[in-house]
Amino acid sequence: MSEWTEQTNGSTSDLDQEIGRPSMVLDVVVRAEFHALLVASLWLLFVGHNLPGGGFVGGLVVVAAFGLRLAAGGSAELLKSLRIRSEVVLSLGLLVATGTALLGLVNDGTLLQSRELHVTLPWLGEIATSSAFFFDLGVYLVVVGSFHWLLEVFSEPESEGDFE
């Protein structure tokens, strides 16, 4: 999902100028934190059905990580933090959620009807979960996609305009 390259100061958006040269400390901390945050968000997503967490919160964690990248490296860094276009992630999320909802309609005759799933994965053994997980996954993707998109737009240099 991310690619951490050497800090480039090629972009000269006004935001970057406002921030100035990022501090070394922030740079290093963000570098260390970013992937940890991603893992944490996935953990929140997966345990959500039984422990505190879930798609919405998990998605927000990812967005917070993006926020850090933005603070550390400016808008260019933000764009680099998500390789897929955020609109695609957003649409995919809505598609997954709607698809899960419709699947319930097809299988059990009721929209969003969840059922227990038992999946056997290599190495991990059997996992019991609910089909609602996929719905949560859709929520997660929608949150990530939409907020990343908004951050992009808010931070892009062209948006220097009047907000009347």
Added chain:
Amino acid sequence: MIFAVVAVAILGIGNRWGSRVFLVASVGPLAALVWAVSAASRVGNGDLPTESWTWVSSLGLIIDFRADWFSILMALLISVVGIGVFLYAVSYFENSRDVARIASALVMFAGAMFGLVISDNLLLLFVFWELTSLLSYVLIGSNEEKPGARVAALHALLVTGSGGLAMLAGFILIGESADTYSLSAIVHNPPSGMVVNVAVLLVALGAFTKSAQVPFHGWLPRAMEAPTPVSAYLHSATMVKAGVFLVARFAEPFSDTTPFGPVVVVVGCASMILGGWRALRQHDLKLLLAFGTISQLGLMMVLFGSGKEKLAIAGCVLLIAHAAYKSSLFLVVGIIDHQTHTRDIRRLGMLGRKWPVVAGVAVAAAASMAGVPPFLGFLSKELAFYGFLDWSEPSGLIVLCVVAVASAFTVAYSARFVWGAFFSVRSGRAVLDPPVSTPSPNAWFALSPLVLASLGLVLGVLPLLLESLVSGSVKSLGFEVPTIHLALWGGFNAALALSALVLVAGAWMFVGRRAIERIQARFEGVPSSVGVYDATVRGVLALSGRVTAITQSGSLRVYVAVLVLTMVALPSIPLAMNGWPGSWPSLVDSPIQAVIGIIMITAAAAAAVFHRRFASVIALSVVGYGMAALFVVQGAPDLALTQVLVETLGTVAFVLVIRHLPEKFVVAKSRGNAAAIAVSVAVAVFVFWFALSARTVSETAGPEAVVATQVESTESERGPAVEERTVSEEYLERSKPEAHGSNVVNVILVDFRGLDTLGEITVLFVAAIGIVGLIRFGARRSKDRTEVDQEVVDS
């Protein structure tokens, strides 16, 4: 079902096959024809084929199909004319783009129309009804580059669509008072009463808009912007007959007990006269036919709406005759338009010698329209006169006179059509125009109109073929009739005399057409239906502009105040009705709460006092984090986690936006400040009161809030706050066994209230697109504006 498959298939084939896709398309009506014939044989044996699936049982929405003779009659019209039009379209759309879209829309239209005539459930009928309106919109506007076509399509959609809504209201009133939505049951056992009177008038309104009756007729002439095969199919043979179909269905049960009959007859008479009168004035062949259609539809309305069995017989015959001659006339106009690129009779003429076959077809069809023996049109007119002469009441005489006059108009405009297109010698000013080129159409092109026109002749000479169909139709409309004997020659009687009189009068009007044109010129100032429609649309737009100017003041402060006050005012009503909650909660449970509370209060006060935006934002986020800390203390980790993240992102967003704003707040005037303080206090009081009430009356609060308090109370082992079984308890119990999850908050979000969540993420999706659009577009526009300003300065 077949229609849908064919329509999709055509879209798949796309434009590669060019206009030949219409051959594929004709499979749809062909299947309908096969179905109609097989159904006819079954109905002939006294067996009514029905099919039924329950769709939404709570709404009484049952997919209920039923075939009786009248449905079969309509289905035959739809399929036979459909096949003719589709075969014809192969030649017409020879060199057009986007053929696949038109073809698939036409097939879908045929399917919707077919569904309309065989559905036995009022709501299902409505669905098909609106489908035909929508598809008509697509088809009229199929040439989207022509502004006239777009306006016409919208006009048709608005008029027929709003008529359809009125009809739906009528259907619901009838359905509720009859306690069933089954058409056959309602017709068999009609309800009555004041409500039903209103309801049938609403239904009649729907029928009038669909069948382009006065005063809603304006859309039909405009719809002539559509490609000619579309006009031939939708606007003469099928869709506009849907209104007639409905009137026919409702006439027998409702015309005696309700004002349905008289209203339909009066409107029909008005349409007949107006349509005929306007048709005499048109120079555009297609418009001439369109006004003629309005007139003919008016006649059908009168025939069916009167609720007399003899007139209904005439109506059925006229339905068939009209479908045959009007569609073939339209197709002839299409040929003329396609070959010469004009439809103006002032530029046409003398085509008869060059295209003898086409001219013959046109003469035959027009003769049927005018009611010249031995065509089917003559038979229907004869039957109509016969029925009216039987009408004993004095009102019948008036209607008879109107019909006779309108028929004379029909004769005159039929003659005008044929003469103008094929035989007139160009004279006067028209000679100055360059003569139109007239390449001959090929045989395939002329085949469909030829077949359709000869149908009128064959059936006119041998009406025996129609006997069982017509008598069955009239019977299935609810009339008690003995076996009908149809014959072209009814002997010398009053009806025949009337027919002859009408023919003579029409011919006289045609000969004296110059005088009539002079009279018509005096009526130019009378507002037309199109004018009224345009004025209405303009009025609505102006009104909405004014409303927008008032409601959208452009001031953020006003928007926020309105939003917040609405939030306060509406829930306050039930709150006030509940009265004072009674008990106070214990203020502080643990010392740490007090500490957090003090920090939050301080930060909130600071946020209000600070003059620098950035400082205010930071203070606000302190309040937010304090809230999260309170959640943690109360044992709601989910909420706390979410709160922290939302707060963080909110602050980030603030920072990103704030850089565009001035560093300090503009110090507002004191009056504005007072208002702001008043609003803030109102909100504070409301939220406080709401929280107190929500605590004691858990059911009135939203599920999430309730669960939050519930989790807190069980985890801190203070026992349930509420004695009776609440929503939250029920969710807690059901969470594990039913949704296989032990985090209740999450289970509620993704399972119990999953539909809410689905809605919310959809809103998020739309909001994101909206925000991005606003910012990007706003930025571009302001840049444009600066450029323009720059140019102004430069010059």
